[in-house]
Amino acid sequence: MVETGYQPNAIARSLKARSSTALGILVPDLTNPYFAELSLWVERTANGLGYVVLTAHTECVPSVEYEAGRALVERRVDGVIIAGISLHSALPKALLDRGIPVMLVSFGGLDDERLGEIDHDDERAMEAIADHLYTLGHRRVAFAPQQLREHSGERRRLGLMSALARRGLSPVELERATAIVAHNDMQAIALINQFERQGIRVPQDVSIVGYDDIPMAAHSRIDLTTVRSNAASMARRAVELVVAAAREDRHICSRDVESNSLIIRSTTARAAQ
């Protein structure tokens, strides 16, 4: 096929069929293995269904998202998967209004009936983390946000705050904390690096918790306490839902919430003092 002979022109077919058999994906940061795995599985699943994937790496920068959205609309993608987006972005609604099915994966709460969502149960995860840390004797707990200004980026923080409040605790500054909950594993791993370069030991001086359970979290030298999240299965389901909706020319209108379990490893230990 590739080597020789006739290859039908998919562009002409798309024009006639009014379907590009292409999907768009908006991903905040491919450098984060969690998003890399998510897009890997989106791509793999889509290919299996005869779709091609247009990847846009947005870093949650509104102008980049806007341009990416414009490109996806111009190229008439049959559906869009969003793995993260800036706060208050008008993009999802704009896409939906044009009849393009939109699937949010690994976040949610955008409040449009027409969306598809596969979200994490962050509240529950934060409750499990608070319980774990409280049991270890931690009373000064801090939250380390991510760099990206992402929708739902505050949700883990808020979830942790509530869980602490239920135990009569209020959050403290990073510097005063005996335990730090990071927005995700990449952030947690970066914190370990920062602390250890200053001579602050993890977990002897400070406990650290991540979120995602990226492969590196299980490494002997990191061995991070974290929340397991199954990027592969979320990605597969997300693609199946968008493709089904695209083929039936409708919106997705569904909401899933994944419960993620806490994986206790060695970056959390009993509070020092």
Add this chain to the structure above:
Amino acid sequence: MVETGYQPNAIARSLKARSSTALGILVPDLTNPYFAELSLWVERTANGLGYVVLTAHTECVPSVEYEAGRALVERRVDGVIIAGISLHSALPKALLDRGIPVMLVSFGGLDDERLGEIDHDDERAMEAIADHLYTLGHRRVAFAPQQLREHSGERRRLGLMSALARRGLSPVELERATAIVAHNDMQAIALINQFERQGIRVPQDVSIVGYDDIPMAAHSRIDLTTVRSNAASMARRAVELVVAAAREDRHICSRDVESNSLIIRSTTARAAQ
């Protein structure tokens, strides 16, 4: 633009213009941060030039590469960037024969005048590694290959073998080695994990060297001796070359070799005995 109003149909325009303003990228493993950064910059640079990127994650499996190639040809991409491919693949030639400019990035040696290549100088890097290890007193050195059966996948091994031979050494089995050179950082980091879980210490019992200098290699807990390679600049240049060739309707026909320097960190130490 996205929110409302007319958006020209890029499919119709492509059909008329006989140009899709789309590029394809074949990447072996997005899970490897080196390839993730490479494709991130390919995508970013391409977007800046008005191109969209179709990503195919191949794992160097011939059947997957074949399908991906077919999809890219059907969709009439204006150029293809290959970041890794299986041994003896017929794909590059097939694409070139169809008039599609092809750029190999981070490997090379495919011997077709029409190709563009930005390759690593692996020989030189392996010489620097051999020198470093020899100076530290290592006489039993092993090579740890990658999992992927990739073209040029043997080149680092062969480069190391020659460099060892120049010092009167021949390679040893992994088990007998006092120093191990891994095909890349991911492999090196995986080795550290394996060894340490068996109680073998790095670098006290065995020294380990990587290749790529992914961000994790600079982490305090990994601190890997490795070879620095600039994925971002290679990716940018690769896209510029394919796009220029595509616009002028010609092949790329150029060869670049990057010299990468050895970064000495703490996974290499004096040989034990």
Add this chain to the structure above:
DNA sequence: CTGAAAGCGCTTACAG
């Protein structure tokens, strides 16, 4: 059942 024609939505070359 086979084959010619119309049309997808653009762009571009040409006629008025």
Add this chain to the structure above:
DNA sequence: CTGAAAGCGCTTACAG
């Protein structure tokens, strides 16, 4: 300078 027509390469509905 403006506007109608042709054509990119398919698919599909229709005429023969």
